[in-house]
Amino acid sequence: MIFGPTPVAEARGAVLVHTVRLPGRVIKKGTVLDEGALEALIAGGRTEVTTARMEPGDVPENEAAHRIAEAMTVPLVARSRAVTGRVNLLAETPGLMVVDPALIDRINAIDESLTIATLPNHTPVAARDMLATIKVIPFAVPGPVMAVAEAMLRSGRALRLHPFRPLKVGLVLTELPGIKDSVMQGAVEATEERVKGLYGTLLPPETCRHEEGAVAEALSRLRRAGAELLLIAGASAVVDRRDVGPAAILRAGGRIEHFGMPVDPGNLICLGQIAGTPALVLPGCARSPKLNGFDWVLQRIFAGLPVTARDVMGMGVGGLLKEIELRPLPREQAAKSPAPAQTPRRGRKVAALVMAAGRSRRMAPLNKLLVPDAKGVPMIVRVVEQALASHARPVIVVTGHEHERIEEALSGRGVLFAHAEDFSEGLSASLRAGLAAVPPDSEGVMVCLGDMPLVTGAMMDRLIAAFDPEEGRRIAMPTCRGKQGNPMLWSRDLIPEMMQVTGDVGARHLAGKHADAVVEVEMADDAVLRDFDTTESMKALPGA
Template sequence: MIFGPTPLEEAEGAVLAHTLRLPGRVLKKGTVLDEGAIAALREAGHAEVTAARLAPGDVGEDEAASRLADALLSPLIARSRAATGRANLLAEAAGLLVLDAELIDAVNALDESLTVATLPNHSVVAPKEMLATIKVIPFAVPGAVLGVAEAMIHRRGPGAIALHPFRPFKVGLVMTELPGVKESAMEGAVEVTQGRVEALLGTLLPVERVPHDTDATAAALKRLMGAGAEMLLIAGASAVVDRRDVGPAAIVAAGGQIEHFGMPVDPGNLLCVGSVGEAPAMVLPGCARSPKLNGFDWVLQRFFAGLPVSARDVMGMGVGGLLKEIEARPLPRAKAPAQPSQAPRRARNVAGVVLAAGRSRRMAPRNKLLEPDGSGTPMVVRVVDQVVASGLRPVIVVTGHERARVEEALTGRPVVFVHAEDYAEGLSASLRAGIAAVPPEAEGALVALGDMPLVSAANIARLLGAFDPEEGRAIVQPTFRGKQGNPVLWAREFFAPMRDIQGDVGARQLVGRHADRLVEVEMPDDGILRDFDTLDSLSGLRRDT
C-alpha cells in the first residue's frame, strides 16, 4: 500500500485518509475518490490529498475483514457485514465461549495490519452477544499476509473461536445436615444453587436432605439418578477435608469415582470433582452458598457446555483464579500500619468479646491481666484499648477472678462488663458468658484474650476486612508465617455450638470441623501468637513496650 500526499492527478481510486469538509460537501475518511470527489477538491482549492493507494496484490480493508471473519466462523456463530475495516462475530445461542488462544495470538502476531480481539476465554455468553471483532488497521492488507492468516486458521481446523451451547441438564442436589444448622441457611443454599442451574438453562430436581453420613448421602445420589439426574451436586453440612470424607466417599459408594479434590481458585479451593456413571458429580465448597462468582461456577459452566473437566483442567485454573481481592491477602511488613489513625469504617455489625476472667495460676499470687507493661499500662487495659480502637461495638469484657480490680482498671472505657459466675471451670465458661451477651443484631463476634496485648487495632481491622459469611469467610483467624493465632472472629452461626463447649478449652475445635468456612489472614508481626502468663514472659513484654 502506498500512503501519503497524493496529487489529485493520481488520486482517482485512492482512499482518503482524513475527513475533509468542502463547501456544500463532506468527504469522509475512507472514501474512495472518484471523478466527482476529485473535481470538488479542485474547486475547493486542493492540489493534493493524503490518501492510500492499493499496491498490486493488496486487499481492501472491508474485504480483508470479511475474509478473516469467514475463516473464523464456526457453528452457532454469526458475523456482521464488514464496514470501515471491521467485522464482528456474534453468538447465536447461550453458551460458553472457548478459544484457541495460541492460534489467535499467532494471527495477531503475523502482521500489524490484522487484529482479532475476543472476550476472555470461557466467557458465558447470551444470544446476539458480541464474541470477537476483526479489525483491519490500515486501509488495505497485503494479499500474502491475509492468505497466510487464512491458511493458519484452516490448518488448525474449525474452532479457533467456538461456542459450546448450554445443555438443559437435570441436576440433583443432596443437602447433608448436622444438628444446629439453621433452616434459613439450608433454604438459602438451595435457592442459590437453583439460580445457578437455571441461569445455565438447567433444571433442579427436588432436593434430597439427609444426615451428614456417607451411606445416607450415597443412597440419596442413587435416588436422584433414578429420578433422571444428569448431574449430581452435594452441599455438605461440614467442610470436605479429604477425598475419603463424607461427600467424596458417598460418590464412590454410589458407584462413582473422584477425579480431583481441590482447585487453585479462591474462593472455591475445596471443590471436589468426580462422576457417577456418565453424570458429573461435585462436592461443593462452602462459598457455593453465596451467589458471588467462585471456582464452582467455572467448573459448572464447563459441564453445562458439554466440556470434560479433568484434573489437569482444574489445576490449570490458577492463573486468574484469585477472583476477589480481600484483606485476607498477606500484608508485607514494610506496608503494615503500626496503628490506624482512626477507627475503620465498619461494613458489618461485629461485637468484641475480651476474655478477662482467668485466675492467672501460673503467675499467682499476681493477676497477670493487671500487670503493667513497659509504659505502665495494665495488660488488660492495653488489650481493651486496641479492641475499642478497631471499631468493634459493643466491646464486652468478661470478668471472673478479681472482678472488681479488673473493672476498676477499665474505668471510663466504652465497654460492657459481663461476669462469668462459673469462671473457675475454665476458658469455656468465659466464652459462654461473653457470647451470650452479644446483642442479637450483631453478625459476629471477635473473641480476644486478655493476655495478648501485642494484638493491634490494625491487626483486628484486617480480620474485619476479611469477614464475609455469605462468601464462606465465616471464621477469620490470624496467622504469622503460617502459624495460627488469636483473636478469632466468628459469625453468628457458630454462637450456639460455642455455648455448648465445656472445660478449660476455647472454640478451637470448631475451626477444624468447619474448615470450609475458615479464612486465614496473614499478619505482619507475631503479636497474634504471643500471650503473657509467666513472670519471665512478662519481663519480655516490658522490654518490648
C-alpha cells in the same frame, strides 16, 4: 499500500486519511475520493491531501474484515456488517464460548495490519453477546497476509459456541448435628440460581444423614427421577477422595475422576460419574452465589463439554478468583516483613467485640484499661481506635466493671456498648453479653481483648481477608512464630456454641474442637501475643 501526501489532481480513488473541513462541507477520513470530492477540495483551496492508495493485491479494510469474519464464522455465531475495517462476531444463543488461544495468537502475529480480540476462553454468554471483534488497522491488508490468515483460520477452529442444555439436576444435602438448617438452605438456593442461570431445572433436593450409604441411596433415587447431573452438598466439606461424598459415588456404582482443583475459591471439589451421569461433590463455597471453581465446571457440563482431570488441572492460570490471605508467610520471613495491606472480600460483614468488662485484678485498685500511656491515651481507647481502623463493623465494646468510666473515655467514637450485668462471673459472661449484641446479618465476629493495644487495624483486616465460612475457614486465628494469639474471628454459626461457655474462660478451646475449620494467619510481629496487665508492662508500652 502507499501512504502519504498526494496532490489533489492525482488523488482520484485514493482513501482520505484525515478529515477535511471545507466551507459548507466536511469530507470524512476513510472517504474514497471521487470526482465530486476532488472538486470540493480544489474549490476549497486544497492542493494536497494525505491519502492511502492501494497497491496491486491490497485488500480494502472492510473487505478484509468481512473475509476474516467469514473464515471464523461457525454455527450459532453471527457477524455484523463491516464498518471502518471492523466486524463483530455475536452469539445467536446462550452458551459457552470456547477459543483456541494459540490460533488467535498466531493470526495476530502474522502482520500488524490485522487484529482479532476475543472474550476469555470458556466465557458463558447470552444471545447477542459479542464474542470477538476483527479490526483492520490500516486502510488495507496486503494480499499475501490475507491469504495466510484465511488459510490458517479455515484449517482450525478459532472459536466455537456450545449452547447450554436444559439439564435436570439432582442435589443431595447431608445433615450433621449442630449444622443449622439455614446453612444448607443457602446451598439449595445458590444451586437453584446457578442451574436456572444455565437453563436447567433443579429436582426436589434429597436430604439424608452424612453417611456413605445414605448418600448413595439418595443418588440412586435422583437417578431414577431423571437427574442428568448429580450434586452432593455435604454438611462437612469433603477433604479426601475417600470421604463420605466420593465414597457414596463409588458405592452407587460410579467412579471418581479427580479430587481438588487449582481454583480458589473452589479447591475442594470432587468430580466423578455414575453410569455416564456426572456426579460432583461440591466445595463449601458452592453455598455462596459468588463465582467459584464449581461455576467453571458446571458451565462446561451444561455446554456438553467433557471435564477431565487434565481439564481441571489446567485451570490454575486465572484460577485465583479472589484476594485473600489464605496461608501464612514462611515464619522466618514473616517475622522480618511488615504485614501487607489486605482488602477483605467485598460484602463480608464482620463485627468486632472489644472485651472491656474485667476487674483488672493484677493492677487493682487501678483499672488498667483506663490507665493513660505516656501520651495520655487510655489503653482501651488505643484498642478501640485500632478496631475502628479495620473493616469490622460494628465495633461493640463490652462493659462491666466501671462501665460509666469506660463509656466516658470512648465518648464520641462510633462504637456500640453491650453491658454485661454479670461480668463478675468471669470472661464467659462478658462474652455472652457481647455475642448477644452482634447484628443478625453479621457473618462473623472478631473477639478483641481490651488489653492488647498493639494489634493494628491492618492485622485485623488480614484476619477478615482469611475468613471464609463457605470454604470451611470458619475460625481465623493469628499466629506469630508458631504461637497462637488474639484476636480471633469466629463464624456466626459457632455463636450458639460460644454462648454455652461458662466460667472465667473465653471460647479459644472451641478452636481445638473445630480444628478443621481453623485458618492460621501468620503476623509479622508479636503484637498478637502481647497483653499489658501490670503497671510495669504499661510503662514499656511501645508507641506511648
